[in-house]
Amino acid sequence: MKKPPTVATTILMRLGPEDECIIGDLLEEYEAGRSRWWFWHQALSAIVSGAILQTRARPARVLVAVAIGWTSLLLAFALLGDRVADGLAGLLWNWDRQAAYVSDVWWPFAICAAMVSYTGFALSAWLVSRFTRPAEGPMLLAYTASVVVVLAGSAVMIEILTWLNGRVPVPHPLFYIVSVTLPYQWRSGLVLVPLVIILCGMAGHRRRRLSS
């Protein structure tokens, strides 16, 4: 059997549709001589269409997936949040919050807060994948989309507030999640957060084999 592109196949197996007929069609066509580019294009389309099909067929499950993701994310932030970030920054760089109010050195906290945030995103993604089987791929994409929408909206608000106030509004109570994750690097966060969610979510997926 002609071996299709490994990365495209891995992503397709993890995030692709529950109904495997389309995967079979892609393999059959690739075997018949289609190009690698063709396979990539078709695989990504199949992933998106699989998510659309699942959303249309099971809207309640999508809501459950998004609820699991956001609940675990908020719980992780509430339980870990500043406390862990503070402790970690102290441990790694001898950083102290009270001293920071005087010295205005916040970068150790910012780095640790981002680490805690990304741990929260990773954990929530893994939980979404574990609890939405057998349609975990499309459900993970739905949760990722919800996070991107919220982050993008919050980032826009932060930009507006920054423009109005002349400085980054940290910490901002309305956008706690974003204020921990994004103020210092929201542009990269809009790329890194969905990437972390998808990669860590894929770790919680069932293993599907190319040849079953």
Next chain:
Amino acid sequence: MDRRFLTDFELMIMLALLRVRERAYGVPIAREIEETAGRPVTLAAVYLALDRLQENRLVSSELGDPTPERGGRAKKFFRATPAGLRAVRNTQRAFVALWQGIPELRAGVV
């Protein structure tokens, strides 16, 4: 009378499916549209449309046997239902009726 109409892409899918006849699954349906109609399609778009058609009971499907060149995965064969055939005819009638009386679209004009 069934007044269900199809979108242009659904109509293409139905016609391709009817042309392929017995062994109509994703690959030959997509090929038929690309080769006969000249419209490039992704398999995902074909399956999305087929899913919608099946939801509306315009096509039915059954699984075939798994084959090695498909990584051991089965084919899903589609067939038009009587309601699907009616929908194709309704849509054709609607298109033909709309076509008439447009001098710019008469053969040889454009």
